[in-house]
Amino acid sequence: MSTIDAPLPAAPAVPGAAPCLLVVRAPYYREVVDGMTTGAARILGDVGATHETLDVAGAFELSQAIRLVLRGPNRFDGFIALGCIVRGETDHYDHICRESMAGLMQVALQYGLAMGTGLLTVHDIGQAMARSGVDGHNKGAEAASAALRQIAIARQMGAA
Secondary structure (H helix, E strand, C coil), X not given: CCHHHCCCCCCCCCXXXXXXXXXXECCCCHHHHHHHHHHHHHHHHHCCCEEEEEECCCHHHHHHHHHHHHHCCCCCCEEEEEEEEECCCCCHHHHHHHHHHXXXXXXXXXXXXXXXXXXXXXXXXXXXXXXXXXXXXXXXXXXXXXXXXXXHHHHHCCCC
């Protein structure tokens, strides 16, 4: 299914207290990541969730930062990872895309985290802009909705 065929992101019902999430951002492409952050904040606001924001150097550092946060005293019900990787002239793009996504999945599975991933892997900045605008299919909003759905599952199954 392509993005254009998918339903627009919406806030799911989350049982219990309003969740608190950490939005970890790699704002190398600031306008794109700010747009996704706005989309995520809209979805979180729809359910009364609170959130904090943490910026990291790049997409490769997203999973590392989440793991570092887990070592500290602050607790979050879920995480949202936002970033953008644009294809360049070398194969660096392929390595960063693969390892960044694998790192996020690894930390989520290893620590049982509710996580939404809005890490764009695009061929050009136009594709990124189309996925981070305030109207339509905002990947930050989709990531927030996914994280909230995972929180709801954890709470429903007694795993929160």
